[in-house]
Structure formats: structure tokens, C-alpha cells
Amino acid sequence: MLNVEILGGVGEYGRNCFYVETEGRAILLDCGVMNNHEKTSPDLTEAHVAKLDAVFISHSHIDHVGALPLLEQWGYNGQLFMSKMTAQQLKHTYENITIFQPESMGNWLTISDNLSFQWGFSGHVIGSVWYKIRFLEEVIFFSGDYVVDSYLLKATLPTEDDRGYDLAFIDSGHIEKRIKNVEVL
Ligand SMILES: [Zn+2]
Numbered sequence: 001m002l003n004v005e006i007l008g009g010v011g012e013y014g015r016n017c018f019y020v021e022t023e024g025r026a027i028l029l030d031c032g033v034m035n036n037h038e039k040t041s042p043d044l045t046e047a048h049v050a051k052l053d054a055v056f057i058s059h060s061h062i063d064h065v066g067a068l069p070l071l072e073q074w075g076y077n078g079q080l081f082m083s084k085m086t087a088q089q090l091k092h093t094y095e096n097i098t099i100f101q102p103e104s105m106g107n108w109l110t111i112s113d114n115l116s117f118q119w120g121f122s123g124h125v126i127g128s129v130w131y132k133i134r135f136l137e138e139v140i141f142f143s144g145d146y147v148v149d150s151y152l153l154k155a156t157l158p159t160e161d162d163r164g165y166d167l168a169f170i171d172s173g174h175i176e177k178r179i180k181n182v183e184v185l
Pocket residue numbers: 059061124145173
């Protein structure tokens with residue numbers, strides 16, 4: 001059973017932050033602030049942070065990473081996964097960043113017995129990625145800002161298998177075009 005909390009980013013512009021919990025453990029997908037003057041934080045609490053096993057970052061835009069200082073403030077000491085290129089673009093560096101190299105694309109990377117992931121390019125900005133995550137018995141897909149038909153950047157998809165998904169977050173990040181999420185799907 002998955003418990004999903006949308007802490008920001010749906011029906012508003014910015015502060016993408018998705019909390020996914022199963023059997024008392026949790027992961028966080030992105031941790032951004034809103035694109036407004038106040039840079040409003042997501043509805044993330046200390047109680048959420050205490051349960052986190054890992055945090056996955058899709059790309060370096062502030063609506064996906066701007067609230068990372070909250071994790072620091074609440075003493076998060078787990079890993080913070082992002083591509084090498086995303087890490088290089090951050091304005092602030094964090095102690096617990098774990099980067100993955102371009103060569104690892106498409107491979108299953110194991111974090112623990114309960115958690116492993118695959119990543120690929122999402123075509124949105126340099127270093128932006130999607131994740132396919134195995135979390136205990138669940139399989140989760142997280143697109144970040146996916147751009148199907150990027151002019152310059154290659155977007156990839158996960159390898160298909162029979163297992164399918166228990167949960168998928170699909171979001172498209174088209175800057176120059178208006179493509180409906182349904183078309184992306
Ligand atoms: Zn973006």
C-alpha cells in the first residue's frame with residue numbers, strides 16, 4: 001500500500017514535492033519552491049523528513065530544488081540523488097548529494113535491499129532525468145518535467161517489463177510549446 005502526499009506542484013506553478021510512503025518508510029521526489037515573490041515552500045514537515053530513506057531530484061530548476069535547505073534544517077542525513085550535471089548547476093552544495101554518472105543510464109542502481117532505481121534523460125534541461133524506482137514491493141515512475149520532442153536534448157524512456165507500475169507522476173516541461181499532459185502520456 002502506498003501513501004502519497006502531494007506537498008506542492010499540482011494545480012500551481014512551482015514547489016514540486018511528492019512524498020511517497022509505504023510500510024512506514026518514505027521517499028521524496030523533488031523539493032522545490034513556488035515561482036512567486038515569497039518563494040513559498042512545499043508543505044513538507046519535520047515528521048515527513050524523519051521518515052525519509054532517500055530523496056530524488058529531477059533537475060536543477062528552483063521549483064524542483066529550491067526547498068532543499070528545509071531538509072538540511074530538519075536534519076535529513078539520508079542520500080540526495082541527482083545527476084552529475086544537476087549537481088553542478090546547484091547554487092548551494094549539500095553534504096549528502098549522491099551523483100550518478102551518465103554511463104549508469106538505464107542500469108538498476110541499488111541503494112539498499114528495499115530501494116533501487118533506474119534513470120534516463122527527460123529532455124527538459126541539461127542533466128534533467130526521470131526515475132523508475134523500486135521501493136519495497138512498489139514500482140514508481142517520476143517524470144520530472146518530461147519533454148517528449150525536445151529540439152536539443154534527448155529524452156529516453158525506461159525499458160519495458162511485465163511488472164508495470166503502481167504509481168506514476170507524469171509532468172511535462174515544455175517551455176516553448178503547449179503540449180497537453182495527455183499527449184505526453
Ligand atoms: Zn524545469
